[in-house]
Amino acid sequence: MRRRTLLLAPLLAAAAPAAERILTLGGAVTETVFALGCADRLVGTDLTSRYPPVAATLPKTGYLRALGAEGVLSLRPSLILASADAGPPAALRQIAAAGVRIVTLEETHGPGPALDRIAAIAAALHRDATPLLNQLRADLAQLRADIAATKKHPRVLFLLSAGRGAPLAAGAETAADGMIHLAGARNAITTRTYRPISAEAVLLAAPDIIVTADDTLAGTGGIDGLLALPGMAPTPAGRARRVAAFDALYLLGFGPRLAYALRDLASVVHSNARLRPLPAAGASAG
Amino acid sequence: MTTPAILPASRVVFTPKTLLFAALGALFLLALLLEILLGPVAIAPGRLLHLLLGAPADATESAVLWQIRLPRALMAVAVGAALGMSGAAQQGLFRNQLADPALIGVSAGAALAAVTGIVLFAPLQAVLPIPPSLLIPVLAFGGGLAATFVALRLAGTDTAGLLLAGIAVNAACGAATGLLITLSDDRQLRDITFWTMGSLAAGGWAGGGIALLACLIAAVMILPTAPALDALLLGEREAGWLGVRVDRLRLRVVVATALAVGAAVAAAGIIGFVGLVVPHLLRLLGSPRHGLVLPGSALLGAALLLLADTLARGIASPAELPVGLVTSALGAPFFIVLLWRGRLA
Numbered sequence: 160m161r162r163r164t165l166l167l168a169p170l171l172a173a174a175a176p177a178a179e180r181i182l183t184l185g186g187a188v189t190e191t192v193f194a195l196g197c198a199d200r201l202v203g204t205d206l207t208s209r210y211p212p213v214a215a216t217l218p219k220t221g222y223l224r225a226l227g228a229e230g231v232l233s234l235r236p237s238l239i240l241a242s243a244d245a246g247p248p249a250a251l252r253q254i255a256a257a258g259v260r261i262v263t264l265e266e267t268h269g270p271g272p273a274l275d276r277i278a279a280i281a282a283a284l285h286r287d288a289t290p291l292l293n294q295l296r297a298d299l300a301q302l303r304a305d306i307a308a309t310k311k312h313p314r315v316l317f318l319l320s321a322g323r324g325a326p327l328a329a330g331a332e333t334a335a336d337g338m339i340h341l342a343g344a345r346n347a348i349t350t351r352t353y354r355p356i357s358a359e360a361v362l363l364a365a366p367d368i369i370v371t372a373d374d375t376l377a378g379t380g381g382i383d384g385l386l387a388l389p390g391m392a393p394t395p396a397g398r399a400r401r402v403a404a405f406d407a408l409y410l411l412g413f414g415p416r417l418a419y420a421l422r423d424l425a426s427v428v429h430s431n432a433r434l435r436p437l438p439a440a441g442a443s444a445g
Numbered sequence: 446m447t448t449p450a451i452l453p454a455s456r457v458v459f460t461p462k463t464l465l466f467a468a469l470g471a472l473f474l475l476a477l478l479l480e481i482l483l484g485p486v487a488i489a490p491g492r493l494l495h496l497l498l499g500a501p502a503d504a505t506e507s508a509v510l511w512q513i514r515l516p517r518a519l520m521a522v523a524v525g526a527a528l529g530m531s532g533a534a535q536q537g538l539f540r541n542q543l544a545d546p547a548l549i550g551v552s553a554g555a556a557l558a559a560v561t562g563i564v565l566f567a568p569l570q571a572v573l574p575i576p577p578s579l580l581i582p583v584l585a586f587g588g589g590l591a592a593t594f595v596a597l598r599l600a601g602t603d604t605a606g607l608l609l610a611g612i613a614v615n616a617a618c619g620a621a622t623g624l625l626i627t628l629s630d631d632r633q634l635r636d637i638t639f640w641t642m643g644s645l646a647a648g649g650w651a652g653g654g655i656a657l658l659a660c661l662i663a664a665v666m667i668l669p670t671a672p673a674l675d676a677l678l679l680g681e682r683e684a685g686w687l688g689v690r691v692d693r694l695r696l697r698v699v700v701a702t703a704l705a706v707g708a709a710v711a712a713a714g715i716i717g718f719v720g721l722v723v724p725h726l727l728r729l730l731g732s733p734r735h736g737l738v739l740p741g742s743a744l745l746g747a748a749l750l751l752l753a754d755t756l757a758r759g760i761a762s763p764a765e766l767p768v769g770l771v772t773s774a775l776g777a778p779f780f781i782v783l784l785w786r787g788r789l790a
Contacts, residue, residue, distance in 0.1 A: 229765075233486045249649060253508065321635070
């Protein structure tokens with residue numbers, strides 16, 4: 160990553176009106192602004208923007224679905240890059256009424272839309288995203304070839320907790336579902352969105368591996384706690400104790416780190432696959 | 446504070462009642478001023494006057510004043526007054542200081558309808574000819590009125606029956622809401638959580654205006670019932686001997702509070718504490734007479750909600766707190782102090 164940024168530096172310095180005050184809403188959007196080298200113009204972010212770590216030091220507008228219009232305006236942004244989740248709509252209308260340009264970015268569960276989103280953010284910032292996009296395309300193509308060579312499609316159960324209570328299982332139309340398919344695996348759940356899952360449904364799903372978020376794993380009390388949830392222990396994943404956890408934003412963000420996240424997921428899903436390393440992987444995985 | 450003994454006997458200009466109203470009025474105006482003056486975006490008081498007079502100005506400042514603070518002030522006044530006055534009237538009607546507008550099912554019915562709207566947003570939007578931003582408020586208002594109507598039909602002819610009917614409606618609505626929550630996905634769940642914590646942000650001029658209209662209609666219906674509610678303190682039969690038509694009084698109070706609270710909940714979601722505790726504060730400050738408690742609760746409810754909203758916008762900036770949290774955080778210690786002093790006296 161460092162090498163690439165150095166190559167980009169002369170290009171980046173040339174473009175864009177310097178006076179733009181940017182507010183980002185959504186973790187992947189914030190990451191992209193950093194990756195495009197525009198972090199110095201950020202005046203604030205939301206609570207889901209936790210990467211890179213320095214993003215945590217910016218003023219926070221709270222949870223992105225419960226924005227306060229006046230609080231956002233007090234940061235005096237001129238451009239808001241908002242993921243489609245941002246709201247409530249009334250607050251966005253009030254912010255727009257103050258003359259702030261709001262660019263809404265669609266949620267993405269696939270590589271194509273993820274590349275489009277990076278391009279859209281670059282366009283809003285008057286930056287050239289070509290080097291970043293080309294690198295991402297090349298990384299994804301290499302991974303796709305390696306993953307296709309494994310010829311196996313393990314069943315993955317993805318769990319995510321929403322506050323208290325048992326974790327929810329990721330069904331179709333989720334970012335987790337998109338990542339599972341990209342990694343050459345099958346989602347063990349076929350219902351839509353994130354739903355609570357009963358013990359019997361877990362048994363029926365018969366996952367070969369359980370993937371979850373770091374926060375969720377900590378909340379359930381580690382691997383032992385997770386496998387102690389109803390129905391987990393007798394599944395193939397439970398018997399082999401195959402549980403993997405990732406940072407939720409890293410794995411599900413579909414941002415500039417998509418290729419690294421996909422390689423990490425594929426390497427735990429296909430335990431004996433041969434995945435070539437990505438260029439400069441070490442510099443950016445942290 | 447309750448004894449007029451310290452007043453000079455010779456020329457009593459201010460009765461305790463007018464003093465109390467003057468104090469409440471002053472508190473209300475102060476709260477209104479703070480709501481308009483204070484916030485994360487600093488606007489100097491001098492500039493405020495310019496903005497109010499429509500002078501050309503900075504886009505941010507004028508949007509903050511005209512699109513955010515003034516509509517929110519209107520919402521706070523309408524919702525706070527509606528909840529305070531309705532709570533006072535319900536407590537009088539049920540002769541129970543623990544009564545609040547939720548008792549006859551308004552809030553539970555509105556919550557069920559709102560949660561239905563959140564969970565089944567897409568299919569409902571396809572069926573109902575309502576703009577998306579109005580879907581939840583319209584459903585909530587209808588749900589509140591429907592639940593009250595069911596409670597009234599179940600109630601029969603006595604107040605205890607109405608109480609039981611309210612409990613039944615609350616339980617049924619709660620069960621259905623719980624069922625919908627288990628069907629909801631994670632995003633809908635978060636929307637439901639925020640709705641139940643209340644917010645004055647979404648209503649805007651239209652929501653505030655409609656809530657104020659409903660509140661004024663309810664005030665016209667409720668305020669003249671003060672003498673009848675006073676008589677009811679003696680007991681239902683005793684009030685009947687004094688010439689109070691208790692069944693008509695009950696219908697009138699229930700319909701008026703359902704209207705006011707239904708509109709308030711539709712515009713702002715669930716805001717606790719105001720309806721239950723503001724009438725108590727009034728009784729602790731003054732007398733139990735409804736001529737004082739009913740309008741006083743409206744004024745104090747509005748003032749409390751204005752102050753709560755000022756804090757909700759300000760203390761966590763640039764994030765914002767749900768106003769329902771702040772009303773409880775603000776009101777509870779004050780209430781505890783008053784109870785404590787009352788016990789010592």
